[in-house]
Amino acid sequence: MFDEDGSLDPLLKFLLYVVLALAIGKMVWEWLTDDVSRWITVDLWGLISEHPWWTALIAVGALATLILLAKLLSFLFGAGTYAYIDSDEEYASTAVDDETVDPDVLTFKMKQLAAMSATGFEQACADLLARDGFRGTRRVGGAGDLGVDVTARDPDGQLVILQCKQYQNPVGSGHVQKFNGTARLHHGADIPIMIGLNGFTQPAIDFAAHHDLILMGRPELKKWAHGHHLYDVLGIPSTTQ
Structure with missing residues (x-):
């Protein structure tokens, strides 16, 4: 029913719209085709006069139904979500984890990260680093970046280098090997991190473990995007965090 970010499934949302539209259309049609004045002055008034208690119960039930309907519409149209624009990419601040997150903290939904351009995805990762207090x-990223998409310094002064892969499939071992060849030797990274929106293959995971490379798969990226500090997600100790 719900996707991993807590949003209602699009197909189910569409079906609810159709049912709601049909119900409203039927009510309007019956109202237009009936003798409204007779229904109010004769039928309805007679029913109320003969059954006042049942009428009161029906009225309360109708009011409760309207309240529930209003809440459903509010949920379907995503009330309470807000967004801001940065570098032509739309970001939304919406936390869905069980933990309470400051509403002013930058967060992303996974489906938003997936919908971004490659440049937008890299910029989103850079913005999350800045949110977590990283400097510079x-x-x-771009042509000739030699395996580096984002750079920053953590509060301890360590150089953090990110390579961000927004692939639809898990990242393979070949990409991790290339990152290993440049992250430390060429760029001098203290903490090299490769991010895979849809995870990594097992050979890639095995290679990274052997060469002390940090991989951030989908579950870790989701926690980071939803408001958790990068080092808390990856289990990296920091003396000043």
Whole structure:
């Protein structure tokens, strides 16, 4: 019924719209085709006069139904979500984890990260680093980046390098091997992190473990995007966090 971000399934949402539209259409049609004045002055008034208690119960039930309907519409149209625009990418601050998150903290939904351009995805990761207190955060991805998309310094002064893969499939071992060849040797990374929106293959995971590379798969990325500190998600100790 709900996707991993807590949103109502699009197909179910569409079906609810159709049912609601049909119900409203039927009510309007019956109202237009009946003798409204006779229904009010004769039928309805007679029913109320003969059964006042039942009428009161029906009225309370109708009021409760209207309240529930209003809440359903509010839920379907996503009330309470707000967004801001940065570098032509739309970001929304909506936390769905069980933990309470400051509403002013930058967060992303996974489906938003998936819908971004490659550049937007890299910029979102840079923005999350800045949110977590990293200094000198900079997106450098592009042609000839030699395996680096985002650079930053943590509060301890360590150089953090991110490579951000927004692939639809898990990242393979070949990409991790290339990152290993440049992250430390060429860029001098203290903490090299590769991010895979849809995870990594097992050979890639095994290679990264052997060479002390940090991989952030989908579950970790979701926690980070939903408001948790990067180092808390990855289990990286910090003396000043």
